[in-house]
Amino acid sequence: MARFHFLVRLAAAGLCGCLTMLDLRWAAAEAYRVDSVHSSVMFRIKHLNTSFAWGRFNEISGTVDLDGADGSLDVEVQVDSIDTKDAKRDQHLKGPDFFSAKQFPTISFKSTKVTKTDEAAYDVEGTLTLHGVSRPITVRLERTGMNPGLMGGRILGVAGEFRIKRSDYRMRFMLAGLSDEVLVIVSLECAAK
């Protein structure tokens, strides 16, 4: 009898495991919406060739569907939400010398091709539009987690980083004082639609 109960429990556990895996596979192919509160887009730039200054954008939106048939990643950032821990500097960054937020209120990335390179890694090719200039870039993204959310539904985490040259986007002001190369770090938490 005990042996029977053990087999039943084993079968139940196996079934649960299979269902969970199926669920995860199904969930991975879902489309997700970026959760602005738990996502970050940060940047790092070298100041006077001496130290790194950091900043972030607080308003992020978009959709992520990395495992779908036509994988996609569309992210949009509001330039006006820039935050470098100094209001006056933020104001300057929003001005015509840098982002020109009134002319170009958003920065966007729109994928053109998603390639799964590993179990939890993707190469996302797409177009980054910044300061009115669109250029193709490739971002290597890592899936950092996928779990049930606190409010129901599933949540997905992806993160990655890439480097751009701001002069490529016609942001050439103060190249002597602020480095041309900017490191952008992205961490997105997305909730299933």
Add this chain to the structure above:
Amino acid sequence: MLTWGDVWAGLVLPGATTAGLLVVGWWVAERRLPARQSRSWAGPLAVGAGFAAGYLALFGWPGFPPPDAVDWLLFLAPALVVVGLLDGCLQMPLGGRIVSITVAVPAAIVLLSWPLVGANPQGELLARLVYAAALGAVSLIALDALSSRVSAARLSAILLAVALPAAALLSLSGSLRYGQIAGLLAAAEAGALAVNLVLGPGASGRGTVVVAGTLLAGLVCSGNLYAELTPSDAVLLAAAPTVAWVARAVPPRFGRLAQTLVQIGLVLALAGIPVVRARLEYQGEVRHRACVSGCSRRHFALGAPYVPSQSEIAQVMSGARTPIVHGELKTTRFRLERPHGTKFAAQPGMSRRGTFKDSTMIASARHSRQLEFVSDRDRQMHAAAREVLSKSNYGALRLLDCRVSGGVVEIAGTVSSFYLKQLAQEAMLRLDPPGRVRNLVEVNDETPLG
């Protein structure tokens, strides 16, 4: 950060290009003609080419159509040169020049404002642009009418007297880049002035008004639209060239030099007003920022806007800190990074509840707190103390707060020196009716009002 490359590309190149082309123009066409019969093609060409050369050297080729609206200035320059050449070579009558300016200025403003107008054509924005176009056109017509009555050197000096303050003002208004662009025009006009002074009246300035003036008008409009140039400063700058007419009222017996100096001085004075104002505001901001760091109580006491740190907000939320020390919260805008939408219970002294939304809290205080006195004597003492403080010659003493309770006068606030603190104490000792003094004034040498 100004580099030698910036100096070369932004000052030397436009100035030298303008000067070189003017010399060539004078050598080819002008030197044999009497001054008033000048049919110069070199004036507008030199200024336009100097500006374009500096622009390309400083910012590079922007592509066509340029994504950044202000880069249209580079493409506007050759078109304006053509208009200027027509004026310079054909000696257009005033009516023709009015038409060309009336077309050129609005066209430039439409091009430069297109990203905003095309995306969201609001009535207010359109009205602002119409006003800017009308003001710019009227100002340039006035200057153009003056250009046939003054020498080329004086015209270059007037344009330089507008371009230089424009460069300073735009730099102080949130965009060093726009300041650099205005600097290109100033450098080109400086080159023209140098050549015109040397070569005399034969080197005509005719036709340069439509080039330099329209570019400057467009730049000022861009400063207002995309940077932080205020409308009043933009109006003063745009109207500055027109006051050059006033100097023509100077009697001829004072000589041409006096008239020239008055003319340029007036233009420089009017264009300089917004620069001085912007400079003072900038200095005030720098001092305010220095003062804000690490001191919230003083700012609430002074009634100045204050942006506390995240840790201070956390202290206020937990009840460990009461944000208002002297005075009452007048306006509140609470914003905290997270959690979004958290309700914030009003603390003692705050006027209303707030909701945390974003990353900072901004508040200001005033001194209109309703005071309660236990006796008429206290009320009289408070009135006397307030009168003494408000009549003080020292601004910091006038901002001190005072309370009276049980015959004890309590003064509080911040001053920049122990001397001022002592002055405040002695002022309180001479009150009628007299009372004991409790001096809670803090001394901090970063206090903006001394």
